[in-house]
Amino acid sequence: MKKCYNNDLRSTSSCAACKLLKRRCIPNCIFAPHFRADEPKKFAKVHKVFGASNVSKILNEVPEEHREDTVNSLSYEAEARLRDPVYGCIGAVVLLQRRMFQLQHDLALARARLAHYKASSLHTNTNNVVTANINTDDNGLFGLDDHNTVSITNMINLCGEELISSDQLSQSDIGVYNTTDFGQVPDLLPL
Structure with a gap:
């Protein structure tokens, strides 16, 4: 059985966010289009760094057409922060800038x-x-x-x-x- 959300078909199973938070996934769940059930680690990393309520607030403030980019950015930043707790993604940016200056x-x-x-x-x-x-x-x-x-x-x-x-x-x-x-x-x- 399929439910329709934002003109997209999704399964009746909970999204990765609702599964991790152990709650029922509602039809208008803000996490469902971006954190599919088959990607539980993606939301787990974002939740660990930013928290589910902060991610929900961020996604509600962003227009729908930019939400996918926002989720990708949050996911990247969360992975970088977990790899490098001190500098996070800034460490990667500084490393790339240093490499760019060296190449120039x-x-x-x-x-x-x-x-x-x-x-x-x-x-x-x-x-x-x-x-x-x-x-x-x-x-x-x-x-x-x-x-x-x-x-x-x-x-x-x-x-x-x-x-x-x-x-x-x-x-x-x-x-x-x-x-x-x-x-x-x-x-x-x-x-």
Whole structure:
């Protein structure tokens, strides 16, 4: 025989709450939809931590559409409190927050290392590209103009990609440097 409660069918047997409290389960029992007869431990834990009357008051204050979530929350908190009587679910929350901060820190370190490796790889690749792209003139000199000088902007253009944007270079950076500034021997330069 089935009784109808809140458009749900439930058996005539008492809910887990009424069984534990050793009372007759009434048709409009507030515990019946959430603490089924086949889940006696669920209500036992909630009752042990919060008490049946407090759970009843909480469920009466919550709208029906949120009661299932409320019962799940109470059940989780009760289990956590029984596992850790001092901190309860706060201990689990703090542990998860600490783990999250550690993972965020690890992610930031990994991103920094990746940026460092990309930058050093770009620098290595740029050196290789500059070496490969500089043509020698008839005298065997590398990338020198008619005045035996090399400009930074020419070196950047030889790389094939702009390492520093032009607005970041000051006028003194764009200046022309004598090849002796780069360590070449002056007597190798043509006269």
